[in-house]
Amino acid sequence: EAGVAQSPRYKIIEKRQSVAFWCNPISGHATLYWYQQILGQGPKLLIQFQNNGVVDDSQLPKDRFSAERLKGVDSTLKIQPAKLEDSAVYLCASSAPLAGSSGANVLTFGAGSRLTVL
Amino acid sequence: AQRVTQPEKLLSVFKGAPVELKCNYSYSGSPELFWYVQYSRQRLQLLLRHISRESIKGFTADLNKGETSFHLKKPFAQEEDSAMYYCALSFFQGGSEKLVFGKGTKLTVNP
Numbered sequence: 001e002a003g004v005a006q007s008p009r010y011k012i013i014e015k016r017q018s019v020a021f022w023c024n025p026i027s028g029h030a031t032l033y034w035y036q037q038i039l040g041q042g043p044k045l046l047i048q049f050q051n052n053g054v055v056d057d058s059q060l061p062k063d064r065f066s067a068e069r070l071k072g073v074d075s076t077l078k079i080q081p082a083k084l085e086d087s088a089v090y091l092c093a094s095s096a097p098l099a100g101s102s103g104a105n106v107l108t109f110g111a112g113s114r115l116t117v118l
Numbered sequence: 119a120q121r122v123t124q125p126e127k128l129l130s131v132f133k134g135a136p137v138e139l140k141c142n143y144s145y146s147g148s149p150e151l152f153w154y155v156q157y158s159r160q161r162l163q164l165l166l167r168h169i170s171r172e173s174i175k176g177f178t179a180d181l182n183k184g185e186t187s188f189h190l191k192k193p194f195a196q197e198e199d200s201a202m203y204y205c206a207l208s209f210f211q212g213g214s215e216k217l218v219f220g221k222g223t224k225l226t227v228n229p
Contacts, residue, residue, distance in 0.1 A: 042222050044219075055212075056214055104150040104152075106164050108163075
């Protein structure tokens with residue numbers, strides 16, 4: 001199966017500019033996640049979608065970050081205006097229950113979009 | 119609050135030596151724990167999950183609820199095991215499933 005696709009892979013912008021990241025999850029995966037991974041830290045969940053509805057955006061800085069998942073498939077994450085501290089890798093992941101398996105879903109990650117804010 | 123702690127940021131061993139990557143969690147309910155791994159220039163991917171109780175690439179991890187730990191072990195480390203390892207805790211909150219990651223441990227296996 002095709003993996004989780006993300007673009008762009010790299011982006012360099014100046015502070016106060018805007019940026020958008022795109023994610024195409026694995027076909028059929030209902031749950032989509034955006035994580036922020038700052039250098040030296042583990043991934044931190046920004047927002048989680050179930051189909052096209054938001055189930056958790058408690059850690060999303062809503063004054064500057066927004067995300068949408070129209071039609072329950074692709075998703076975009078936008079930052080406007082960007083700050084220096086937004087420099088990070090933005091990871092998209094998707095998941096679905098494993099057939100015949102119980103327990104929590106396993107996430108499949110994209111390659112990430114590395115953002116540098118100057 | 120739910121939390122995952124990986125006390126070692128860096129871990130260096132020699133090839134053939136045993137390795138243990140520590141993970142402790144904080145969660146009052148019934149946890150589900152995972153180890154994810156990121157090899158150089160590759161994507162973050164699942165290594166193993168505690169409910170599977172299987173060995174992957176020679177690695178095992180046992181959930182110890184008494185010590186709230188889920189340490190990752192391998193008896194004989196190989197150079198190709200060098201990577202970033204993240205412990206993760208899955209739990210249900212507010213009707214949805216959450217996944218929280220630790221800060222990761224960078225394992226280097228020297229020849």
